[in-house]
Amino acid sequence: MTHQAISIEPRKLPRQVRAQATVDAILDATARILEREGLPSLNTNHIAETAGISVGSLYQYFPTKNAILTVIIRRKRQELLDELAEALGDMETENLDTTLDKLVEATIESKMNWPKLARTLEYADAFLPLAQETDDLKFQLVNRIAEFLEHHKIEGPRIVAQDIVAIVKGIIETASLAGQTDRASLKKRILRGVNGYLQLVG
């Protein structure tokens, strides 16, 4: 008679232009609330209000609140992945330094624009049924970087790739929590960490 909320997949595809606008408004509103107020303040009425639509409309496109979170996570992830892929794209021709430089820059961009949002999504990932998907993506990303490292004769490339990612993320998150927003200096420090690590691998 009531309340199911099991699947997390988007409900129906927006066909008309205004429908797509509604979906976007929902996602934007959600992101904005997470950035400004945090997960505990996120509720569907608040989202609808912020998006300037009715709750009913929200549920036309998303079966549950978590489904919205899921879509945002997927989108943000895809964005980052695309940028990283671009950075890694020409690994045959470019040298190690240039590529690392690009990787770091892309990651900074992704995490520092909406830092609170980024952290919340990272956290939310843990309780959404996204485990497999998340693992797959991480696997892909790490693999991609590992290939690149291998091409440059670096040993144990998968572990190294994982640790590099960890270092980049670690320094960015800590700095963003400390309110440090100077991206140039941040990049310098991250590259120090990454390059330092690499030097000690051989």
Place this chain on the structure above:
Amino acid sequence: MTHQAISIEPRKLPRQVRAQATVDAILDATARILEREGLPSLNTNHIAETAGISVGSLYQYFPTKNAILTVIIRRKRQELLDELAEALGDMETENLDTTLDKLVEATIESKMNWPKLARTLEYADAFLPLAQETDDLKFQLVNRIAEFLEHHKIEGPRIVAQDIVAIVKGIIETASLAGQTDRASLKKRILRGVNGYLQLVG
């Protein structure tokens, strides 16, 4: 998260052993739930049940649910801080490597025993009114390490200290999420990151 708490200080200082035991039971139950089921499953009835007491009793010792979280965060933090202090204690006499070694080991210990709990607390910290306290503690910790680094003639010691902490945390968290539990190899990799970074500071 509703019913916003006014105060988050523990309601009374339990003077008797029995009372202290109850408080501990509550904190343990909360930690266990967070580790096993995560924040969304944490509610006061569940805590009370797990702790083997009644909700009423719970509220004898904690004014709000968040107060419990707050105390756990403080305790875990204090534990880590104590261990780090010990590691840093004899910085006059010990050398850099030995001390870093101890620092890393203490951090691994703290984060890997209850990895999900550790991440949850880190996240929860963000929406509890702990900002000042958290900043102070981080400030202290970074300062302490910075002093130590300065003593070893390392430049820009505060930023370096912060980044080292970030690297350690970053690698541990990523590894723990990837299910890597071999602490020895983890330590080796972390020290690679830290030492690598330090080499490139000068």
Place this chain on the structure above:
Amino acid sequence: MTHQAISIEPRKLPRQVRAQATVDAILDATARILEREGLPSLNTNHIAETAGISVGSLYQYFPTKNAILTVIIRRKRQELLDELAEALGDMETENLDTTLDKLVEATIESKMNWPKLARTLEYADAFLPLAQETDDLKFQLVNRIAEFLEHHKIEGPRIVAQDIVAIVKGIIETASLAGQTDRASLKKRILRGVNGYLQLVG
């Protein structure tokens, strides 16, 4: 994150006296609403209000709205079954007519006191996950009557039993919908139907 509503079994057993009073108040209120206003007007807020309690209390004892309906159905059924059992109890000693008389009287009692409630429950049974339970009970009841008929040398006793039950129910329901409340004349007509049927069996 919310809303499950799968099981239909009562949630926790009332231990204190006032808890039992609450459960009773809920069941009474539900029955009253069904009798007066019908199923479409039945909602948990309305029940709670009518019962003079809060919705929260309602959900302490029943996991879903349907669970309440289920319990009422079971209770009413048990009542009827007990009375029928009593009527059938001494089938060795009593004769056919006396026993049929009692059966009919018990059924009239059960269906005519709260006629709208009785019809609603009969209907609700169809969409509650009670199929097996309902079948079992009907099987039992029919079997019990069939044994009795067999003892009186009536052929095809299971089908006959089923049809007798159907005739009794049919006449009562139609009469109650037509607003006929004279139980004596009703009984006479029902017995006419039952005895007439039996005469044509042999």
Place this chain on the structure above:
Amino acid sequence: MTHQAISIEPRKLPRQVRAQATVDAILDATARILEREGLPSLNTNHIAETAGISVGSLYQYFPTKNAILTVIIRRKRQELLDELAEALGDMETENLDTTLDKLVEATIESKMNWPKLARTLEYADAFLPLAQETDDLKFQLVNRIAEFLEHHKIEGPRIVAQDIVAIVKGIIETASLAGQTDRASLKKRILRGVNGYLQLVG
């Protein structure tokens, strides 16, 4: 059941063939849903989808959801009534047995083709504002049969007519719930009940 309807009359008399086809599609879809899934699963979007039209179109032809139910009830009723009228039509010439035979057969036909639908409509009738109409129809039907009985010198013909209808309905419903679909044997049993009753009237 919310958003109570003011009027339940069909919104317009469809004059064109296309419109009539749409109306039929809506009614068929509704009947199909009721038979397969039951009243709790009946909602206007579901109906429209099943009928292959849009909700908007549905509301071109029916002012409320209940109006659809109402029309279905009226149609099914009319069908039954027509068949019964036919069976009773030549009551001057035909004898009692033949006529009863036809009556029973028509009723079986009406109730067994879509048993769940039939029961649902019977139930729904109770909460739709059809009371007067329903009473009138029952009155007509019972009267018609009563006349026929009177013609055959049966006493108290109105009550007898009502009880005969009740017996027929009762046995059919119970049998259909029990999954008995053999119409021949069913007819035999019903006639046993009806004739038995009639024998005891005199």
Place this chain on the structure above:
DNA sequence: CATGAATGAGCTTTCATTCAT
């Protein structure tokens, strides 16, 4: 003090109905 029943604000979700295109 402990217990656990009770409370009710607040959140999620549905669905009959309307309305812009």
Place this chain on the structure above:
DNA sequence: GATGAATGAAAGCTCATTCAT
């Protein structure tokens, strides 16, 4: 007329917190 997006009242249900015993 048809479409399907949008609306929002209303219902289901939870859980932090209080309070009678």
